[in-house]
Amino acid sequence: MQLTSRWFRIFAVGFAFTSASLAHDRSAHAQVAEFNTTHTVYYEAPARTHMFVYSPAADLKVTPIEALDVRAGWEADVVSGASVAVKAGPAYAATHPGSGPDVITTASVHDFRNVAHGGFTLRHDVVALDADYSYSTEHDYKSHTVSVGARTDLFEHNTQLAISYARNFDFVCNRTQSPTALPSQYTALENSDGCFTGGATASRLTDQIAIDGFQASWSQSLTPTFAMQFVYTGQITNGFQSDPYRSVIIGEGLKAQEHVPDNRTRNAFAVRGNLFLKPLKAALRVGVRAYDDTWDIKSGTVDAEFEKYFGERFRAVARARFYKQSGALFWSDDYSGGNAPLGPKGQYFSGDRELSPFESILVGLGATYAVTPSKGRILGLLTNFKISLNGDVIQFIYNDYTLAGSEVSGSRALMASLSMTLVF
Amino acid sequence: MRAFLWTPTLNSSFFRNGLFLAALAIACTSCVTVRPQERAVLADPTMQFEGDKQASTPILHAIENREGSYGGSGVSGGGCGCN
Numbered sequence: 001m002q003l004t005s006r007w008f009r010i011f012a013v014g015f016a017f018t019s020a021s022l023a024h025d026r027s028a029h030a031q032v033a034e035f036n037t038t039h040t041v042y043y044e045a046p047a048r049t050h051m052f053v054y055s056p057a058a059d060l061k062v063t064p065i066e067a068l069d070v071r072a073g074w075e076a077d078v079v080s081g082a083s084v085a086v087k088a089g090p091a092y093a094a095t096h097p098g099s100g101p102d103v104i105t106t107a108s109v110h111d112f113r114n115v116a117h118g119g120f121t122l123r124h125d126v127v128a129l130d131a132d133y134s135y136s137t138e139h140d141y142k143s144h145t146v147s148v149g150a151r152t153d154l155f156e157h158n159t160q161l162a163i164s165y166a167r168n169f170d171f172v173c174n175r176t177q178s179p180t181a182l183p184s185q186y187t188a189l190e191n192s193d194g195c196f197t198g199g200a201t202a203s204r205l206t207d208q209i210a211i212d213g214f215q216a217s218w219s220q221s222l223t224p225t226f227a228m229q230f231v232y233t234g235q236i237t238n239g240f241q242s243d244p245y246r247s248v249i250i251g252e253g254l255k256a257q258e259h260v261p262d263n264r265t266r267n268a269f270a271v272r273g274n275l276f277l278k279p280l281k282a283a284l285r286v287g288v289r290a291y292d293d294t295w296d297i298k299s300g301t302v303d304a305e306f307e308k309y310f311g312e313r314f315r316a317v318a319r320a321r322f323y324k325q326s327g328a329l330f331w332s333d334d335y336s337g338g339n340a341p342l343g344p345k346g347q348y349f350s351g352d353r354e355l356s357p358f359e360s361i362l363v364g365l366g367a368t369y370a371v372t373p374s375k376g377r378i379l380g381l382l383t384n385f386k387i388s389l390n391g392d393v394i395q396f397i398y399n400d401y402t403l404a405g406s407e408v409s410g411s412r413a414l415m416a417s418l419s420m421t422l423v424f
Numbered sequence: 425m426r427a428f429l430w431t432p433t434l435n436s437s438f439f440r441n442g443l444f445l446a447a448l449a450i451a452c453t454s455c456v457t458v459r460p461q462e463r464a465v466l467a468d469p470t471m472q473f474e475g476d477k478q479a480s481t482p483i484l485h486a487i488e489n490r491e492g493s494y495g496g497s498g499v500s501g502g503g504c505g506c507n
Contacts, residue, residue, distance in 0.1 A: 040482040055482060158458055215495070219473060224462035229473045233495025268495035272473050276465045283470035291493040299493040307470045315470065317479075325492050354492045362487075366479055370469070390479045396490065415486060419478035 034061045034384075036073075038419035046396075046411040048106055048403055051081035069121040077113040077138075082106045085188070087351025088249040089334020090405030091342050095252075104403045107245065113138040119147075126153040130164070139192035140173040140244070147213075160219040168211035171196075174244045175257070176205045183347070186257040189244040209239030225276040233268040248351045250335040250344070258350050260330070266293040270301075282308035291325075297355070299325035303362075314369050319392070321362035328355040333400050341400070353408070356401035364392030364415075384423035391416045 035058070042053040059073035085107035093103055119132030130149040136142065149164030173195030177186050194204040217231045242258040249255050270289040277284060289301040303321035310316065330348035333356070337343055370386040371378060378385055396411035458466070465471060474480055474497070484497055 036478060038478045038482065040485075042482075042486055055485070057481075156457060157460070157463070213495075221458040221463070221466055224458050225465050227466055227471065227473075231495075231497070233497075235494060266494055268493065270495075270497070274471045274473065276468065276471055278465070283468070285470075285473075285475060291495065293493070295492075297492045299491070301493075305475060309470075317476070323487070323491060323493075328492070354490060360487070360491065362483070364483070366476070368476065388476060388479055390482075392483060394487070394490070413486065413490070415482065417479065417482045421478070 032063060033424040035059070035422045035424070036061075036419065038417055040415065040417040042413060042415050044411070044413040047406065047409045048104060049082050049084060051079070051083070051109070053081075054078045067123045069123075070118075071120065071132075072118040073116075075115045075117075077111070079109060079111040079113070081109050083109050083245075084351060084403070085245060086247045086249065086255060088404045089332070089336065089338065089342060090402055091334040091338030092249050092336045093404035095337075103249065111138050111140075113141075117145075126157070127151070140189070140195050142171045142196065144169040158221045160217075162215075162217045162219075164215045166211075166213040168209070168213075170209035170211065170239070172207050172209060172240055172244065174205055174207045174240060176203050183259040184250060184254065184256045186259065188247040188257040207240035209237065209241065211238075212236045225278065227274050229270075229272040229274075231268075231270045231272070233266075233270075235266045237264045237266075238262060242350070243352060246351050248335060248349045250349050252336065254336075256349070258352065260328075260348050260350050260352075260355075261295065264293055264295055267291065280308060282306060295355070296329035297325055297327070299323065313371055314367070317366040317368070317390075319362070319364045319366070321360075323360045323362075325358060327357040327400060331355050331357075331400070333402055353396075353398060353401040357399045358401065359397045359399070360394055361397075362392055362394045364390060366390035370421075382422055382424060384421065386419075386421040388419045389417070390419075 037056070037058045039057075040053075040055040042051070042055070044051050055075065055077050057073065057075035059071060061069055061071040063069050083106060084104060086103070086105040088103040096103060113136060115134055115136040117132060117134035119130060122129045128151050130147070130151075132145075132147045134143075134145045136145075145166055145168050147164060147166035149162065151160060151162035153160050173189065173192060175187055175189040196206065197204070213233070213235045215231065215233045217229060219227060219229045221227045239262060241262065241264065242260050244257065246258045247255045248258055268289060268291040270287055272285065272287040275284045275286075276282070283306075285305040285307070287301075287303050289299075289303075291297070291299045291301070301321065301323045303319070305317055305319040307315055307317040328350070330345040331350065332342055332345045334342040335344050335349045366388060367390075368386060368388040370384070372384045377383055392415040394413040394415070396408075396413070398408050398411060401408060469476070480497075488494060
């Protein structure tokens with residue numbers, strides 16, 4: 001909380017200074033500052049667990065001269081809920097009659113993630129260069145991200161090519177294990193007490209994660225109302241990628257901290273098409289995405305959005321998304337035994353439902369009210385004002401993940417967000 | 425438990441197919457020119473590939489925390505020459 005207050009003060013002073021500077025010389029620039037704020041709530045309550053997340057965010061972008069954008073922002077996740085702390089499967093539950101789902105234990109989760117970020121864009125003719133930095137911190141995780149990007153327009157602006165690279169330097173708190181222990185004997189972290197206190201303590205250490213991300217995209221105008229985009233994303237992750245709090249029952253009387261490979265390479269390729277339907281005053285946005293990684297997760301995504309104008313200022317959007325993935329090579333719903341596909345899968349074990357085969361379906365609605373006066377300013381101050389309200393439901397359908405043989409019912413997430421944009 | 429009915433096939437053909445699609449698109453679009461005065465619609469907020477960023481960012485944040493895959497989301501811009 002102390003940290004947040006400090007960031008808030010820094011942000012408020014920066015915002016006030018920038019606004020005052022720009023107000024002093026507003027006549028020199030057509031658009032000088034853009035302020036965005038978004039507030040999101042996320043709630044889910046599948047069997048045995050629940051999660052509530054409130055995420056406020058605020059961003060400020062200033063254009064002091066035509067060729068330069070400077071931006072800064074803050075966002076947070078205020079998390080409370082309960083998650084699975086010990087995962088067992090159906091075979092273990094079957095050999096321990098009477099224990100049923102009770103072999104699954106949950107632990108309460110309370111965290112506060114803060115992210116501060118800043119960056120700039122330099123523009124010259126048809127070329128733009130971006131550079132950004134962000135720092136995020138929570139009780140048990142810290143992350144520094146540096147990213148750079150470049151984009152250019154070609155062929156009379158009909159083609160836009162962009163590339164970007166990001167590097168994460170992440171740190172995760174973990175429990176100190178006995179130097180002679182095997183991963184199958186590791187004990188999970190019980191809480192975040194003592195994390196990042198400076199210097200190794202008897203029971204806590206800091207593991208590192210390095211993430212290299214690369215993205216290339218090509219956007220193409222095909223007609224005055226139709227454009228396409230091709231996106232490739234690659235990412236290489238090296239370091240501790242398990243949930244340090246989660247244990248998995250891997251044998252009779254044997255419970256161990258989740259253990260997944262240190263290396264993971266991920267590839268995603270997406271194609272998008274945007275079509276404006278003039279008679280309807282509406283845009284149809286459609287995308288497909290294919291993904292695979294070296295943990296053998298393969299997935300496909302199809303999404304579509306239909307956004308229609310009602311008058312000049314009001315528009316409404318409906319969206320739908322279908323996602324399906326296979327499980328990781330080492331995924332098993334029960335590592336302690338049972339018939340295939342249950343049973344041990346080599347040296348790795350995980351109780352993470354995100355590594356199991358599943359599907360998800362998202363549907364959502366949104367409404368936006370935006371005002372851009374053709375001359376003059378709103379209240380003598382704003383050149384643009386926008387407010388949006390969005391609501392989404394995500395249904396997760398787990399094909400193989402159970403809590404000691406019991407299917408996870410109620411795997412439905414509800415999301416709502418309210419955002420506002422002010423352009424000075 | 426439900427059977428896993430479908431899995432997209434992704435291996436080295438993943439990249440070959442992507443390259444082929446890109447080459448095909450280049451071939452199809454090399455002669456296409458949308459004149460500057462025709463780009464008003466492409467510059468509309470509803471025609472941006474990342475959609476409404478303030479609406480899409482929270483959704484992306486949520487699904488990246490709930491799904492095993494990552495990447496391939498829309499990149500800003502809409503081929504409108506709004507660079």
